[in-house]
Amino acid sequence: MRTIVLLILSNVFMTFAWYAHLKDLRSAPLYVAVLASWGIALFEYMLQVPANRAGFGTFNLGQLKIMQEVITLSVFVPFAVFYMGQPLKLDYLWAGLCMAGAVFFIFRG
Numbered sequence: 001m002r003t004i005v006l007l008i009l010s011n012v013f014m015t016f017a018w019y020a021h022l023k024d025l026r027s028a029p030l031y032v033a034v035l036a037s038w039g040i041a042l043f044e045y046m047l048q049v050p051a052n053r054a055g056f057g058t059f060n061l062g063q064l065k066i067m068q069e070v071i072t073l074s075v076f077v078p079f080a081v082f083y084m085g086q087p088l089k090l091d092y093l094w095a096g097l098c099m100a101g102a103v104f105f106i107f108r109g
Helices: 002-024 030-055 061-083 090-107
Strands: none
Touching (some): 002 030, 030 061, 061 090
């Protein structure tokens, strides 16, 4: 459970590091957006690395990666809709179903 919580928190930081500058720093010089993103990403790494270390052994490497990707989509969709004001699309559902397939295959047996 610790791994999953840390991965969710790290993904929130990384989503903001990757995309929030498109809204909040649109008129700022590129170097400002890069430095702000790096600053946010530092917190992501402070959570991501312990999450992977705690989870490795309980989960294999492929399971950790697929878990991260499912969490990425789960964090990204609300971010895109509520923070960035993007429309909610059925494409997110189809992507989620593809992810469910990936989870099935990576976690079976």
